[in-house]
Amino acid sequence: MAKVEFETPPLPDQLSIPAVLPGAMAHSRPFVAKPEHQQPLGFPGELVDNWQKVALDKMDELLGRYRSLQVFLDACVKCGACTDKCHYYLGTGDPKNMPVARQDLLRKVYRRYFTVAGKWFPRLVGAVELSEEVINDWYSYYHQCSECRRCSVYCPYGIDTAEITMAGREILASIGVGQKYSNEIIGKVHTIGNNLGLPEPALANTLEGLEEEVEEDISVSVKFPLDQQGADVLLVPPSADFFAEPHVDGLIGYAKVFHQAGISWTLSSYASEAANFGIFIGNYENMQKVAQRIRQAALDLGVKRIVVGECGHAWRVAYSFWNTLIGPFDFLDPHYPAPQHICEFTHDLLYQGGLKLDREANDDKVVTFHDSCNVSRGSRLGSTPGGQFSIPRDLIRAACTHFVDMAPETIHEHTFCCGGGGGLLTDDLLELRVKGALPRAQALRQVIEAHGVTHMAAICAICKSQFTKVLPQYGMGMDMVISVHQLIGDALVFESEH
Amino acid sequence: MVLGSVFAVLFYLGAIILIAGVSSRVMRYARTPAPLVIPTTPAPLTRAGVGARMCREVVFFESLFKGSKWSWLFGWLFHFGMLIALARHLRYFTEPVWWWVTLIQWVGVYAGIAMFAGLAGLWVRRMLVDRIRYISAPSDHLMLALLLAIAGSGLMMKYVHHTDIVSLKAFALGLVTLDWQPLPADGLLLVHLSLVIVLMLIFPFSKLLHAPGVFFSPTRNMRDNPREYRHVAPWAQNLSQTRPEWPLGRQSDHGEG
Numbered sequence: 001m002a003k004v005e006f007e008t009p010p011l012p013d014q015l016s017i018p019a020v021l022p023g024a025m026a027h028s029r030p031f032v033a034k035p036e037h038q039q040p041l042g043f044p045g046e047l048v049d050n051w052q053k054v055a056l057d058k059m060d061e062l063l064g065r066y067r068s069l070q071v072f073l074d075a076c077v078k079c080g081a082c083t084d085k086c087h088y089y090l091g092t093g094d095p096k097n098m099p100v101a102r103q104d105l106l107r108k109v110y111r112r113y114f115t116v117a118g119k120w121f122p123r124l125v126g127a128v129e130l131s132e133e134v135i136n137d138w139y140s141y142y143h144q145c146s147e148c149r150r151c152s153v154y155c156p157y158g159i160d161t162a163e164i165t166m167a168g169r170e171i172l173a174s175i176g177v178g179q180k181y182s183n184e185i186i187g188k189v190h191t192i193g194n195n196l197g198l199p200e201p202a203l204a205n206t207l208e209g210l211e212e213e214v215e216e217d218i219s220v221s222v223k224f225p226l227d228q229q230g231a232d233v234l235l236v237p238p239s240a241d242f243f244a245e246p247h248v249d250g251l252i253g254y255a256k257v258f259h260q261a262g263i264s265w266t267l268s269s270y271a272s273e274a275a276n277f278g279i280f281i282g283n284y285e286n287m288q289k290v291a292q293r294i295r296q297a298a299l300d301l302g303v304k305r306i307v308v309g310e311c312g313h314a315w316r317v318a319y320s321f322w323n324t325l326i327g328p329f330d331f332l333d334p335h336y337p338a339p340q341h342i343c344e345f346t347h348d349l350l351y352q353g354g355l356k357l358d359r360e361a362n363d364d365k366v367v368t369f370h371d372s373c374n375v376s377r378g379s380r381l382g383s384t385p386g387g388q389f390s391i392p393r394d395l396i397r398a399a400c401t402h403f404v405d406m407a408p409e410t411i412h413e414h415t416f417c418c419g420g421g422g423g424l425l426t427d428d429l430l431e432l433r434v435k436g437a438l439p440r441a442q443a444l445r446q447v448i449e450a451h452g453v454t455h456m457a458a459i460c461a462i463c464k465s466q467f468t469k470v471l472p473q474y475g476m477g478m479d480m481v482i483s484v485h486q487l488i489g490d491a492l493v494f495e496s497e498h
Numbered sequence: 499m500v501l502g503s504v505f506a507v508l509f510y511l512g513a514i515i516l517i518a519g520v521s522s523r524v525m526r527y528a529r530t531p532a533p534l535v536i537p538t539t540p541a542p543l544t545r546a547g548v549g550a551r552m553c554r555e556v557v558f559f560e561s562l563f564k565g566s567k568w569s570w571l572f573g574w575l576f577h578f579g580m581l582i583a584l585a586r587h588l589r590y591f592t593e594p595v596w597w598w599v600t601l602i603q604w605v606g607v608y609a610g611i612a613m614f615a616g617l618a619g620l621w622v623r624r625m626l627v628d629r630i631r632y633i634s635a636p637s638d639h640l641m642l643a644l645l646l647a648i649a650g651s652g653l654m655m656k657y658v659h660h661t662d663i664v665s666l667k668a669f670a671l672g673l674v675t676l677d678w679q680p681l682p683a684d685g686l687l688l689v690h691l692s693l694v695i696v697l698m699l700i701f702p703f704s705k706l707l708h709a710p711g712v713f714f715s716p717t718r719n720m721r722d723n724p725r726e727y728r729h730v731a732p733w734a735q736n737l738s739q740t741r742p743e744w745p746l747g748r749q750s751d752h753g754e755g
Contacts, residue, residue, distance in 0.1 A: 020628045065733055067530040068716045074523070075711030078638050079573065080623070080630035081565030095632045104633065117637070117703045125704075126635030149717075152538045154565025156555070156573075157708055158717035160538065284533065285737060320535045320724045327728050337725050377538055380722055385540035413540065 006431040008473045009091065015442050017084040018093035025094040025435075030143045030428045033178035040187045041286055044176040051175040052130050056113055058174045059106075059167070063114065065284075068163040073110045075157040076100060082151040082161075087416050088144050091435035096141045099151035099161040105137050106168050139177060142168035144432055146422035147280065147313075148373035153413050165422070166282025173281055181426035182277045189290050194239035194273035200226075203269050206242050214252055220494045222252075222259045227301065228266035233258070234298050235265050235342070236274040236318075237309030238461035247464055250310050250483025256492050257346050257485070261354050265307075271297035274314035275461065279321075280423030288325045291317065295326040304333040307340050310483055312372035312460030313421065315341055319379035341381050343459060346488060347391045350398055357491040359401045366402040366453045367487065369393055370440065370467075371415035372460035386412075392459055392484050399491035404451045410443040418458075420466030434470050441474040448476070455482045502669055502681040505691060509673055512698035519702020520710055527714040533731035541722035548721055555718055568623060576616030576645075582609035583652070590663075590670035607656060614649040617642055641704065644693060651690040661687045 035045030048054050063070050082099040084090065089097040096102060104126070111118030111127035118127030128134060147162035172178065188197040198206075207224035214222045225231060235258075241251040258265045271293040278287025298306050306329070308318045318339045323329065329338035337344065349355050369392055375381065381388040389412045396403050410416050419436030447453040458464050458481065467481040542548050554560040559577075563570045586606025588599045621642045624630050655661050662682040672679035681687075700706070713719065 017629075020632050022632075064530060065533065065731070067527060067532045067714060068536060070530050071527055071711045071714045071716075075705070075708040075715070077705045077708050078624075078630070078633050078635075079562065079566070079569050079620075080627065080633065081562050081569055083629035083633065085565065095629065098629055098633065100633050115703065117700075121637075123636070124640070125637045149538060152717050154561055156559055156562040156565075157712045158538060158555075158561065158715040160536065160717050163536070284734065288737065323724055323727070324534060324729045324734075339725075378536070380539055380541075385543065385722060388539070413538075 006434070008434055009438055011438070011442050011445055011474055015090065015439055018090065020095045021093035022095055025088075025092045025097065025144060025432065026140060028144060028429060028432050029140050030424070030426055031180040032139075033173075033180040033183040037180055037183040037187055038173070038176065038178050040190060041173070041178070041183055041281075041283070043173045043178055043183070047176040051135070054175050055130060055135075055171050058171045059110065060114070062167050062170065063110075066163065066167070068160065069167050072103065072157075072159040072163060073107050076103060076107065076159055077156075079156065081154045081156065082159075085151045085154050086145075086161075087148075087150070087419060087439045088146075088432065088436045091419070091438040092432075094144075096137070097144055099155075099159075102141055102145055102161055103159065103164045105134070105141055106164055109134060135172070135175075135177070138168050139172055142172065143179060143424065143429065146373070146417045146419065146424055146436070148417035148421055149377040150373065150414070150417065153377065162422070166279075168282075169280070170282040173283065178281070179423060181428070182280050182423040185275075186277045186281070186286055186290065189273055189275075189277075189293070193268075193270050193293060195275050195277070196239045196242075198239060198242065198272065200269035203242065203267075203272055207267070210248070210252060210255075214255070218494055220259070222255050224251075224255055225264075225266040227269050228264070230302050231264045231266035232303060233263060233265035233305045233307050234271075234294075234301055234303040235267055235307050235309065236271060236294055236297075236314075236339075237267070237342075238275045238311035238314055239273045240275075240461040240465060241309055242272075244461070244465060245468070246479070246482050246486060247310075247461055249486035249489065251485075253483060253485030253487070253489030254309060254342055256489040256494075257342075257349065257355065260356070260492055260494065261349050266301060266303070268294075268297035268301060270300070274308050274311045274318065276314055276317040277423055279313055279317050287317065287321065291322055291326045294322075295329075299331060305336045305340060306332065306338060307342055307345050309342050310459040310461065310485060312374035312462060313378075314461075316374035316378035342485065343391050343395060344381050344387075346395060346485070347382070350395070355488075356493045357398055357488070358493045359399060359491060361491045362400040362487055363402070365400060365455045365482075365487075366404065366451060367396055367400045367455045367457055367482070368404055368406055368444070368447050368453045369396055369411075369484075370406075370418070370444075370456050370458045370463060371411050372458060372463050373415060373417045373421060375459060376413055376415050392457075395484055396457055396487055399487040404447055404453060406443040406447050410439065416440040416443065418460075418463040418466040419470065421460075421462050425462050425466055430469075433466060434473050437466065437470045437474070441471065441476065444471075444476065444480075445474070454480065456480050457482050457484045457487060459484050499678075499680045501683055501688075502672075502678055505669075505681050505688075505695075506673055506678045508692075508695050512695045516698040516701050520707075523702060523707055524710050524714075527711065531731035531733065532716040532720065533729065533734050535720055535722070535724035535729050536716050537720040537722050538717040539722055541720070543722050545721065548719055552713065552719060555712065569620070572616045572619030572623065574616070575612045576620065579609040579611070579613030579616055580645075580649075582606055583613055583649075586610075590667050591674055593667075593671055610649060610653050610656070614646065614653060617646045617649060621646070637704065641706075644697060648690065648693045648697065651686055651693065655686055655690065659684075659686055
């Protein structure tokens, strides 16, 4: 595929709803998976001959598997409440990026083959045959949805376009047209244990380097244990935390918290990845298989607790799906939630007086917080609804003097996706990623101008990578992006051990 | 009497198709599992909380209010206008008329106007807002036209051309008691009733399924309790058994270093 030239849209003072621009993003398509990315996941290597039949059979199967899909395809009344809610529509104006229109790509085929009205009066109800053109649209536009669920907040029937996108992608993969980026990564997790394909020796080496770095920095010998049998806690971070900036400073923050609390912990080289791209491609079996490694590692290492690092979709899978997919966790200590988020873990310590923080360490910063979509709308932190909003902010306020929120219609359950979630964090979709970040970038620039915000904290590896890449396109620094646990780590006060 | 019989048969047919069609969809929704916990969060933790969320959704259109104030206003006027107008029609089917039906008669008239205004507002939005125009199929326009025609013909019988409501009531009671009575041969009334029958016939095959559908929407009716309870669907239970390469509780072969 040729590299697409595009212009970064100017940031408006006020976010406005663009006029409909049909076909504006029709050219946006990620690379198609090669046979070697497809087959290990149980999908055909390339487009099967009888793809129409296979696709319709798959749709039939999914309609029987997921009530969400069945109800959502029937219930939409085209009220339009969702049409201005998707960051990709707001950033591109392509009408097929309106959630309802994205659903309709699948719904019009569903109507043609699975409903009385669509079989008898296809034109009347907008039903169409499953053609090559439809498949092309599916491939293009089901890879322009980050499965962020923002539209589902505003739908009077709770229709979640993420569920439709997942079904669309699963049907595509099942006829041999999977997405390279996600499927290649899932293959790496199945064989090596993390998205990066980082084997045990490389991981051990990286962690050793981090120990030296921290020791040099604060003269405290903070450990980064790997495969430590009998540790209390198995920590499962997104693998980006091992090396990417600013993620790695978050990992250092987790390690400092464990060190100060005096709780033994370990990473696992077998399950060194919290991310689970199985959710992105909508495939239950692959999602379960990826998650299964973590159960296995916890059993093998004999840990009492599992704690998950800062990663949005990983937390949705861990919080909402793990118990169902790979539970029960009856082998863990029942006094703690299983799994537990690193922010819950740190928050508990903080309120039990187990951590000593000095806000002054972060006095050079004015911090805002980006609510990640999967944490905000697909899971929870703590024991009460909405803890996913208050707990990270509590942590930031405990570590920073200067905190300010972005506009209320862009945070909490209304938060805008970073533009790179849902399996779209790949350079072959850069135009989409930049344009999809526009609503968040606009809200961020507003607090920069009004309050002098210097940093935006996040608790998601994808958000951090995406913002580091796209914020410079909007004239903001990549170093604005920071892990919540970097703020914590920098504010922790240690008595020097030397 | 021929007219009365024709309409009686049509009404029974409409009722059977409406009830059987909607029941079969509802049974399908109920049978299809929700294999993963997917409420849109923050979500209630308890059944009572889910009940309250569903009530807010169905009575106040909470999510729609967050999403679009104009659609909410017109949608709410239409639905609650229709509800009260329908309740007002119970006076044709009850003898003696229930006390509360008598009580709401005066509101019912305004409700009919609210219903008409709400529908008109929704249609104007559908035609004028480019995004909503884009997502509209012919059936979306026709549905509004049908409902407007029902509301309009009803209002006309109140304000422009009265029909013989004594005979009409005899006909309606006859439907209930299976004792068919003649129907007044009044054009406006026949249009009104025919359109209602059309609505009953298409209900189970159209987007009107949103009415039962909302109660089955997993993002609204599930509790936020996935760490406390497992939600394994029957089809998923069998998965791990057919995949011997990753059975639960397998001893590790990858070494602990």
